[in-house]
Amino acid sequence: MRRPLVRALSLAAVAAVIPLASPAPAAADSVVIGGYPVEISESPWTVALASRDRFGGTRAGQFCGGAVIGRSTVLTAAHCLGEAALGAPLGRVRDLKVIAGRGDLLGEEGREIPVRAVRVNPAYDSYTNAGDLAVLTLTEPLPASSVIRMAGSGDAAYRPGTDAVVYGWGDTTGGGDFAHALRATRVRVLSDAVCEEAYPGSAEGKYLADSMLCAGELGGGRDACQGDSGGPLVAQGRLIGLVSWGSGCGRAESPGVYTRVSGVVREPGAGH
Known part of the structure; x- marks a missing residue:
């Protein structure tokens, strides 16, 4: 659980997704401690990553989170897609989905959208956790209202x-x-x-x-x-x-x- 310098990815590189591939991840501690309930309508760009095959159906297979930065583009942590997190190589996870518009994982509202492709930041370092970023491309677009703007350098x-x-x-x-x-x-x-x-x-x-x-x-x-x-x-x-x-x-x-x-x-x- 540490990290180094990382090369910046341009938006063009983010859009140029590659086939599913997994890096070797570092263990990471990541909870909302001291928190409060929030409606998904207040943060529609917050999505859940899910695989019922790997994590069962109790909480719709949720195992990580993500942020919608484009109608078909979600950012998440690279370590979420490693074998240590998934319990199997990413290429064997056949039901990787993003759950959008659903605050309660026990409910049925919102959409479960399959992930078409994943691009793991090529500068991600699994030992230091530097550049801990992956880009998911969805098979179906989300509404423009679900997209959050990213803060640039110096913001x-x-x-x-x-x-x-x-x-x-x-x-x-x-x-x-x-x-x-x-x-x-x-x-x-x-x-x-x-x-x-x-x-x-x-x-x-x-x-x-x-x-x-x-x-x-x-x-x-x-x-x-x-x-x-x-x-x-x-x-x-x-x-x-x-x-x-x-x-x-x-x-x-x-x-x-x-x-x-x-x-x-x-x-x-x-x-x-």
Whole structure:
């Protein structure tokens, strides 16, 4: 659970998907700890990744989250698609879907859309977790209203102290209590200096500002956790991060670490 510098992917590269392929992932701690229920209509760009074949039907097979950045394009964490997370090579997962418009995984509203192709960031490092990003292309488009704008480099949404919200269906206590309804928790964007001090390169991981950001509360209590990986971190109405890794869930002085969207995807004009 750590990471290095990462090459930025252009939107053209994001669109140029490749056949399903899996990198070897690093284990990642990713829950909405200290959160609250939220209606899917308030965050229609939040989607669940699901495979009933791998994870059963109790929670519609949900195992990670994602963010809709184009009508047929979803961003998620690269480590979600590795064999350690799936329990099998990605190429053997025949029913990978994105569940959109469904806040309660036990319900039937919304749509379950098959994933047509996956592109894993070629600069993803499974040991450091740098560039922890994958792009899913769906077989059917979602409404334009489901798309969230990404924050570009230098966007004010990345400033330390900015209020942000992380969304997911993951563990709500750190003890394996997975939510069946979408939850969110409010966190603050923390400075790179704080994050580097929290993760200087020990067993817990190494923070690398070019491809990561961290958010939470220094006293702990609010965080993402297992099952939230790949889910969106949103500030000022823009996507700034994807749940990636951390040391435990909601621990004091161990904030959650997120893939810095502007560090791995460059969108011309974003944030300007």
